[in-house]
Amino acid sequence: MTETAPSIPDRDAVRDALVSWYEDDHRSFPWRETDDPYAILVSEVMSQQTQLGRVVTAWEAFLDRWPTPEDLAAADRSDVVGFWSSHSLGYNNRAKYLHEAANQVIDEYDGTFPETPDELQNLQGVGPYTANAVASFAFNNGNAVVDTNVKRVLYRAFDVPDDDSVFEEVASDVMPDGASRVWNNAIMELGGVACEKTPSCDTAGCPWREWCHAYETGDFTAPDVPTQPKFEGSRRQMRGRVVSLLKEYDELPLSKLGPRVRIDYGGQYGEKWLRELCSDLEGDGLVKLEEREEWVARLRR
Known part of the structure; x- marks a missing residue:
């Protein structure tokens, strides 16, 4: 069965974000200084x-x-x-x-x-x-590079299925025309310093967090990364649910957000727990917490 390639949202913004991130700061290797x-x-x-x-x-x-x-x-x-x-x-x-x-x-x-x-x-x-x-x-005359690191990036960021032909299709689609030198360096750098097997999304300032499926859901598995244990019920899963719900509702009081995040909302997983979770997401620039008549979480746009 042939897998279908996902469409890349905001493709021009995705391209600009990665190239800008790479050109602002990247590892220095001498072969990158020559043609x-x-x-x-x-x-x-x-x-x-x-x-x-x-x-x-x-x-x-x-x-x-x-x-x-x-x-x-x-x-x-x-x-x-x-x-x-x-x-x-x-x-x-x-x-x-x-x-x-x-x-x-x-x-x-x-x-x-x-x-x-x-x-x-x-x-x-x-x-x-x-x-x-x-x-x-x-x-500057190449095609999109598709190695293990690039597959990991595309799989996580855009939910690309684990299929070599689809990886090649998506990699080619997202690479800007006539920019193979900077693009292939940039996407391999992303896989090497931000989207490693153990990701460093925030520490490395990953430029694709805004669009990244893995960052949204907290599921950082990939073709070369085994399924992470204990994802069900984990903090990563709950973070993903908060972001997904706020994308749907834009904003919610914590009293209404909590039961949608956890069926067992309350007690040790009550408002204090949810506020801490939302505070983490606020620190990542994804969510804004506001104190009104009660605490309200809204999605940053």
């Missing part, structure tokens, strides 16, 4: 299943030793493999493939890197993801 396809290819191959903090030192040392594809192609393959092994960069066949790819660039492309994802896949060891990353970051 050299060779340097970017080296970073992408090194980053496969290797922590980025460890990659920085290895990447800089590699480029010091072999600063151009010509230098790498002329190197002895055993030296390249030895470098790879000594820096604990994972499977040594990646070093062999990188060496072969450099030779292809020299011999088959006259020293000039191909610029499209399809052409880049002709290079040894370069699969669809790496080809698209190089096309995006070197030439």
Whole structure:
């Protein structure tokens, strides 16, 4: 059965919010400061299943030793493999493939890197993801990147079903035309610092909280995140119910909101509990508490 892609609400606002968030502040990696396809290819191959903090030192040392594809192609393959092994960069066949790819660039492309994802896949060891990353970051000529982190972001934010073809459809739909360089960097940054397996929505200032299904409901499961235990009856679930109810009613006195949030409203889960819950949401900028004849909660717009 084919899954249906959800529509993205306020798509232009969603795009602007993410790009602004990324451009205001993001992790600094040296390969983000260049559009050299060779340097970017080296970073992408090194980053496969290797922590980025460890990659920085290895990447800089590699480029010091072999600063151009010509230098790498002329190197002895055993030296390249030895470098790879000594820096604990994972499977040594990646070093062999990188060496072969450099030779292809020299011999088959006259020293000039191909610029499209399809052409880049002709290079040894370069699969669809790496080809698209190089096309995006070197030439601003890529498609939407869809890796594990991006799937997690889309699944949580827009309730995208766990289906590879639907992830690709939604990722392509939300990415602005002609902006693959900044967009793919931004959405991967979002998955890396705000929407990790354990999310840091408020701490990282996630720019998509306003639209995020997971943030609204408190359910932060994802394709690579097992179902969270004890969600039923949890504070996360109750927060989600408060926001959902206020979206429906706009505002409610706590005496009417409480029984709609919990069937057992009262006692330890009475007004004091509900006011604390709403205060948390007020701190997140989602709800406003007002003291009138009785306490009233309303949704911030």
